[in-house]
Amino acid sequence: MSSRFLGISAYVWIAIVVGVVVLIGIPLSTDKFTTFEFANVAVYVIALMGLNLLTGYSGQISLGNGAFMAIGGYTTALTAYHLKHSFGIDSPAILYASIPLAALLAGLFGFLFGFPALRLSGIYLALATFALALSIPPIIDIDKLEFILQGHSGVNLHPLHPPDFLALSDEQWLYFVNCAIAGLMFVLAWNLVRSTTGRAFMAVRDSETAAVASGVSLSYYKTLAFGISAAYSGIAGSLLAISVAYVNPDVFGLQLSLALLVAAVIGGLGFEFGPLIGGLFFVWLPYWSEQVSKLHVGTFQLPSKPDVFYGVLLVVIIFFAPSGFMGVIMRGIGVYRARRAAARGEKIVIAPTAGVLEEESIGEEPSEISN
Amino acid sequence: MYLVTLTDFLQQVVSGIASGGVYASLALALVLIYRAMDVANFAQGEMAMFSTFISYTLITSFNLPFYVVFPVTIAIAFAGGVVIERIMIRPFEGKSVITLVVVTLALFYLTNGMAGLIFGYILKSFPSPFSSAPISFGGIFVTVQDVGVLGVCLVILGLVYVFFRFTKVGLAMRAAALYPESSRLVGVRVSWMLALGWGLASAVGATAGMMIAPITFLDPYFMQPILLFAFAAAVLGGIESPLGAVIGGLTVGVLLALVGSYLPAGQNLRLPFALVIIVAVLLFRPAGFLGQATVRRV
Numbered sequence: 001m002s003s004r005f006l007g008i009s010a011y012v013w014i015a016i017v018v019g020v021v022v023l024i025g026i027p028l029s030t031d032k033f034t035t036f037e038f039a040n041v042a043v044y045v046i047a048l049m050g051l052n053l054l055t056g057y058s059g060q061i062s063l064g065n066g067a068f069m070a071i072g073g074y075t076t077a078l079t080a081y082h083l084k085h086s087f088g089i090d091s092p093a094i095l096y097a098s099i100p101l102a103a104l105l106a107g108l109f110g111f112l113f114g115f116p117a118l119r120l121s122g123i124y125l126a127l128a129t130f131a132l133a134l135s136i137p138p139i140i141d142i143d144k145l146e147f148i149l150q151g152h153s154g155v156n157l158h159p160l161h162p163p164d165f166l167a168l169s170d171e172q173w174l175y176f177v178n179c180a181i182a183g184l185m186f187v188l189a190w191n192l193v194r195s196t197t198g199r200a201f202m203a204v205r206d207s208e209t210a211a212v213a214s215g216v217s218l219s220y221y222k223t224l225a226f227g228i229s230a231a232y233s234g235i236a237g238s239l240l241a242i243s244v245a246y247v248n249p250d251v252f253g254l255q256l257s258l259a260l261l262v263a264a265v266i267g268g269l270g271f272e273f274g275p276l277i278g279g280l281f282f283v284w285l286p287y288w289s290e291q292v293s294k295l296h297v298g299t300f301q302l303p304s305k306p307d308v309f310y311g312v313l314l315v316v317i318i319f320f321a322p323s324g325f326m327g328v329i330m331r332g333i334g335v336y337r338a339r340r341a342a343a344r345g346e347k348i349v350i351a352p353t354a355g356v357l358e359e360e361s362i363g364e365e366p367s368e369i370s371n
Numbered sequence: 372m373y374l375v376t377l378t379d380f381l382q383q384v385v386s387g388i389a390s391g392g393v394y395a396s397l398a399l400a401l402v403l404i405y406r407a408m409d410v411a412n413f414a415q416g417e418m419a420m421f422s423t424f425i426s427y428t429l430i431t432s433f434n435l436p437f438y439v440v441f442p443v444t445i446a447i448a449f450a451g452g453v454v455i456e457r458i459m460i461r462p463f464e465g466k467s468v469i470t471l472v473v474v475t476l477a478l479f480y481l482t483n484g485m486a487g488l489i490f491g492y493i494l495k496s497f498p499s500p501f502s503s504a505p506i507s508f509g510g511i512f513v514t515v516q517d518v519g520v521l522g523v524c525l526v527i528l529g530l531v532y533v534f535f536r537f538t539k540v541g542l543a544m545r546a547a548a549l550y551p552e553s554s555r556l557v558g559v560r561v562s563w564m565l566a567l568g569w570g571l572a573s574a575v576g577a578t579a580g581m582m583i584a585p586i587t588f589l590d591p592y593f594m595q596p597i598l599l600f601a602f603a604a605a606v607l608g609g610i611e612s613p614l615g616a617v618i619g620g621l622t623v624g625v626l627l628a629l630v631g632s633y634l635p636a637g638q639n640l641r642l643p644f645a646l647v648i649i650v651a652v653l654l655f656r657p658a659g660f661l662g663q664a665t666v667r668r669v
Contacts (some may be wrong), residue, residue: 051420061469063413063476114651122468123411127602130413131646134599138639145636254595258476265473307484314477318464318470 023179027172035171036243037283042178043239044282048264048275050232055261056269057193058225059205060117064129066257067136068230068290070249071109072102072237074140077155077247078148092158095242099181102238103231110230114223133257137249154248157241177250178239185232190272192228201225262310266317277325285309381511383628389517390586391624392524396579397594397601398608398616399528400572405610406462406548407568410471412479415576416598418455420591421482422448422577423497423584424490430498431536437500444581445574452573456566464565486591499585520582527578528617531571535613544568596642600627603645609662617658623648 005013027035051065076098083089113132120128140149162173192198200221203211212218241247259282267278286306321328341347375602397419404412412418426444435443439612455478463474493505499518505512527641535541546554579601580594587593604623608615630644631637652659 055469059469061472063472116654119657120653123405123409123472124606124657126413126468126472127411127606128646128649128653131599131602131642131649135643135646138642142636142639219646227401258479261473262480263475305484305487307480308488309484311477311479311481311484312482315459318473318477322470 018205026169027175032169032171035175037287039171039175039178039243040240041279041283042175042182043236043243043279044260044263045182045275045279046185046239047233047236047260048267048278048282049185049243050229051260051264052231052267052269052271052275053189053192053201054225054229055264056274057205057219058201060222060225061122061126061128061261062229063126063261064132065134065233066252066254066258067129067247068106068110069231069237069240069256070136070140071106071230072234072251073241073247073252074149074155074237075102075105075234076238076241077157078150080157081150091338095157095160099235099238099242102234104234106234106237107227107231110226110233111223113230114226117226118219118222121176129257130254131158133254137253140249140252152249154246154251155241155371157245157247159245160242174194174243178243179241181235185235186272189232189276193272197224198220204217259310261315264313266313266324268326270323271326271330273329274326281313285313378510380629383632384625385511385513386517387625388621389521389624390583390628391604391621392521393579393583393597393620394600394604394623395617395620396524396527396575396582397597398604398620399531399613400576400579401601401605402608402613402616403531403568403572403575404608405605406613407544407565408460408471410468410475411602412478412572413472413475413598414482415572416594416601417479417482417486417591418448418452418573419576419580419597420594421486422451422573423580423589423594424486424591425496426577426581427497427589428490428586429560441500441581445577448577449570449574452570453566455573456569461562464562471516473578483591488592490591492590495589497581497589498582502586516585520586523578523582527575531575531613534571540567590664599642599645600624603648606649607659609659611662611663612659615659615661 008016022152026038030038047065047069050068051062054060054065076095079098079101080094082091083094117125117128139145141152142149142152145151159170160174160177161170162168166173168176172174193201200211200216203214203216204218204225205223208218211221237252240251244251263278263282264274265278267276268274289306289309300318317324323330397415400415400419401412404410404415422444425447426440429440429443429505430437459474459478463470466474499516501514501516503514503516505514506518507513519566536547543554543559544564544567546557547559547561548568551561554564579597585596587597600623601620604619605616606619607622608617626648627641627644631641634640
């Protein structure tokens, strides 16, 4: 089975075909609710790709990416709201057009936040981003800014409708729009991590000292990673606003930011496909936990909120599979390849998988150098 | 727009100092763990929240008086902290920052979720051990509650100081945090010192929770903003300095009270102001008030 087509092995072709069939099959074969939830999966996959680029690839912890999503979501919501109420312009085209604007504004904000973050690393960066996550909702909530930001009541948007010539439901259309954008962002991320920039990110992650010694500008790549991550989050926030057709400050609270990091860890930090698995968990875990809570065992009732499950899953992951689901899958593929090679009497060297939470903390500075 | 009178100003300062005592306690808890293992415990607030719920249950379900509940809760919190360190933290001693942050995040979710499961999400009012009767000091009104909260926090902080300064275990814990290798050589059980550190931090945090709960109401999320204020306090004081945490806590308490009452939309700006403190300190004086600038050798 070493036949290759266009330089891609048969296995990968099969995976691609199956992937595309599943992607198109989901909205055509499931009910409206499920389709809508999968449309949301696409949104969170985009958000998680942003977080993965920042934390997984450039090694900067963020507990505050929900704040960047807030910028994106509010860009879309407020653009639509104010154009409608101040200028009487009310068209679904505004929603689509606001997506790149959301990416731009969130990206700019992230880039600017990246400057103070430059001086912070490790635990301080975690603190600052944690503070950012807690700070955005009360700012949106300020009474005196209600004429701009609409305060606690939030902003309602028109739900997205498919164009007339397509016989699709609203949910199906939303699904395809979100998936198309997620696909585009995935290709961009895929190429980015294989470019000079991506390699510089990883160099910064693995050892700042070594990166600087090799001529990688820390300040440039760290702020750039923040900017790109925020731009991804901004798009996700914008699509979230469009999907739910409503935003308010509570949507983008601390819970969102922390859940993003949890989902990124579960999926696998530093893997291209980690966000896909993380996104599925992000959307479906709360749903499952709600289903499970309907089961009673005597008077004992399982939790309806996903928090306990998040906690348990996180513990299992960090104990047994620090590189998340993708880490397990990649290790499986590696073992399989090695066995096959051994059966052919060859010896192959498996490149170590990029684990950010791996047992051996990679990128540790040498603690002592004798002189 | 705002008429600032001196009495009014002093009034705010005084009530700020009282809540500052609470921030100082939680900040001290954070500093204790930071010194021991170089990690900010993101679950510190949730652990305090859980302890506070335990004390709430003891008070409301068992009708115990507060002066019994307080030490019992602190003992439970201490034991809980030790157990948590042994089970969840120990396997990750010495791991990378990001791993430890994720571990404390897991703890955050477990504690928060368990609290919701056991105690529910309905907002509860926590019975205050102190009356809210005002006492007047030359025109400035201070409630018994404020004085009591500050007093309890200062006593606890003093006890922690005495413990570290004058007891052998305290000395061993300091040694274990500063020079783990050397301490091991002279017979200090470093790993157990970390567990004690977690127990102590948890107990101090529980104090903060029980002191602030009568003011803020009690639900599984009530400590999250307090945790941020405590982080700001710890960073401001120098994240490795216990005394710094106390000074930082009182300073943050006063600043937040002033921001809350004198800035337009001040109540909404309290959390963002904590962000500003953290970022500003780290940019201009990363060591805080009392920390030592670190020199990294590569």
